[in-house]
Amino acid sequence: xxxxxxxxxxxxxxxxxxxxxxxxxxxxxxxxxxxxxxxxxxxxxxxxxxxxxxxxxxxxxxxxxxxxxxxxxxxxxxxxxxxxxxxxxxxxxxxxxxxxxxxxxxxxxxxxxxxxxxxxxxxxxxxxxxxxxxxxxxxxxxxxxxxxxxxxxxxxxxxxxxxxxxxxxxxxxxxxxxxxxxxxxxxxxxxxxxxxxxxxxxxxxxxxxxxxxxxxxxxxxxxxxxxxxxxxxxxxxxxxxxxxxxxxxxxxxxxxxxxxxxxxxxxxxxxxxxxxx
Amino acid sequence: xxxxxxxxxxxxxxxxxxxxxxxxxxxxxxxxxxxxxxxxxxxxxxxxxxxxxxxxxxxxxxxxxxxxxxxxxxxxxxxxxxxxxxxxxxxxxxxx
Numbered sequence: 039x040x041x042x043x044x045x046x047x048x049x050x051x052x053x054x055x056x057x058x059x060x061x062x063x064x065x066x067x068x069x070x071x072x073x074x075x076x077x078x079x080x081x082x083x084x085x086x087x088x089x090x091x092x093x094x095x096x097x098x099x100x101x102x103x104x105x106x107x108x109x110x111x112x113x114x115x116x117x118x119x120x121x122x123x124x125x126x127x128x129x130x131x132x133x134x135x136x137x138x139x140x141x142x143x144x145x146x147x148x149x150x151x152x153x154x155x156x157x158x159x160x161x162x163x164x165x166x167x168x169x170x171x172x173x174x175x176x177x178x179x180x181x182x183x184x185x186x187x188x189x190x191x192x193x194x195x196x197x198x199x200x201x202x203x204x205x206x207x208x209x210x211x212x213x214x215x216x217x218x219x220x221x222x223x224x225x226x227x228x229x230x231x232x233x234x235x236x237x238x239x240x241x242x243x244x245x246x247x248x249x250x251x252x253x254x255x256x257x258x259x260x261x262x263x264x265x266x267x268x269x270x271x272x273x274x275x276x277x278x279x280x281x282x283x284x285x286x287x288x289x290x291x292x293x294x295x296x297x298x299x300x301x302x303x304x305x306x307x308x309x310x311x312x313x314x315x
Numbered sequence: 316x317x318x319x320x321x322x323x324x325x326x327x328x329x330x331x332x333x334x335x336x337x338x339x340x341x342x343x344x345x346x347x348x349x350x351x352x353x354x355x356x357x358x359x360x361x362x363x364x365x366x367x368x369x370x371x372x373x374x375x376x377x378x379x380x381x382x383x384x385x386x387x388x389x390x391x392x393x394x395x396x397x398x399x400x401x402x403x404x405x406x407x408x409x410x411x
Contacts, residue, residue, distance in 0.1 A: 268387070269404040271380075280387050283396055295399050302400075306407045314380075314408075 044217030052185055052226050064089050064130075072127045073232060082123060083115030086130060095133040096126065102151065105173055106158060106308075124237055125174040131231045135184045136177075142187035142194075143208075145274025145315040150177050152272030152305075152312045156263040159304050164259070164291060172256065175240050176263055178228070182220030182241075183208065183276060185227055190216070201277045208277045209245040221245050247284040258287035266298070270305055271314040317371040320364055321357050324349055329368040336360050380408050 067085055071077040087093050093114050100117045101110050111117050118126050139147040157176035161169040187194045193216050200211040209219040225242030240257040247261050248254065261284065267273065268280045288294075316331040326349055333345045334357070342360060343353060349367075357365065384405055391397040 266400070269400045270407060271383075271404075278383075278387055279390060280397070282391060282394060283400065285396055288396075295396075298400065299403050302403045302407065 041217045045222075048190070048216050048218050048223070049226055051189055052223055053230050064092065068127055068130055072123045077123075079118040079123070080115050082126070083113070083118045086118075086126070087114040092130055092133055095137075096129050099129050099133075099136070099177075105170060106155065121170045121174070122168070124234060125171050128174055128178060128228065128231075128233055128237060131228075131233075132178055132181060135181055135188070135227075138184050138188060139180075142184045143274065143276030145313075146180060146183065146276055147273070148312055148315060149267055149273030149275045150180055152267040152270075152309055153177070153179060153260075153263050155309055155312075156267055156272075156301070156305055157259060159301055159308065160259050160263055160291075163297065163301055163304075164293075166255070166259070171237065172259060175237055175256065175260055178224065179241050179244055179260055179264060180220060180224070180275065181227060182222065182224030185223050186212065186216070186220060205279060206277065207279050207281055208275065209281070211277075219245050245281060247287050249286045249290050254290050258284075258290040261287045262291070262293075262298075266302055266305065270302065270309075272305070272309055272312045274315040316366050317369060317374075318364055318366050321354070321362055324354050324357070324365065324367070326351055326354065331366040331368045334362060334365060336362075377409065381405065384408055 064085070068082070071082050071085060086096065096114065096117060097111065100107075100121065105121070107120065111120060114126075121129075136147075136150075139150060154173045154176035157172045158169045161172045166172065186197070196215045197208065197211045200206050200214065201208055204211075206214075209221065212219045212223075221242050221244045225238045228238040228241060236253050236256065239251060239253040240260045243251065243257045244260045244264060247257055249258075251257065264275070265281060265283050268275055288298075319328075328349045330343055330345055330347045330349070334342045336342055342356065342362070347353065384401065388397060388401045391401075
């Protein structure tokens, strides 16, 4: 099978995956509401709030510290106001996947949480708009690893074996075994859920930085956040080695080593509750 | 060898140096294995610190963290940018 065929086959598996969103009705309604310019935050919040399991999970995520709000957020409409439509939508849709993070790779949840908060730190450093949405991108960036774990059992086992025996990076092992990496896989899923490119593109490209894409600055931010979390050992991405930072990502963000040092110092001061694994 | 306070002394710890009472009288020779009675004796004689055999477990952990850092960056030694990141991370991890 050629690399392209392999990738197409994988994409079909991901898109058909049966155990992804657990509640398709509510998911579809939420997706429609978010896409309609007439939907208000109150309406969206009310719709999500109808499902108690999903509401509880979303509130737990919102309050788990990665957004850094000083006051707890206790209602879904409040969460929608604070995070924006797309962030809440992606959290709703990803609930079932996020639950399995540490089953797929122990420490992945902590790594994702650290990455979410590092995205916020970098976004603040660069004074970028939408730090909450960027934080959500950080939280979901490794969604594809869980999708592969949940849906492609044999492939997942072969990937883990390569990572353990050959000390490879997960994304490289995935490319060898599946012809694609978890960034693309996560991106396909989010695209299928009709999330905007501003959110999907950075996740798709976080191991394949392309400076001329539409959302290159956001991708650069995520690419850097992921690598800094691994360098500082917050959580565990599932492999022991560290991917190489693309110097073009720093150029796109107009960043120097001194900026990185400031960011890493802030991570050390602020991520005290995240274990180094 | 590591230096510990008498309150940290555990039964079974081995003295790395002989202990005297401060006035030249030997209390326990080098190599003594501490028993509950020996620990009580040290406390009664107001010995505050002692040198015992073995590595400090915290120091061993710290060394392991840095060794792990070296391993994780081991394929990237030619990459100046990654080595800068490693240096900054090392500063943080060494302090833990």
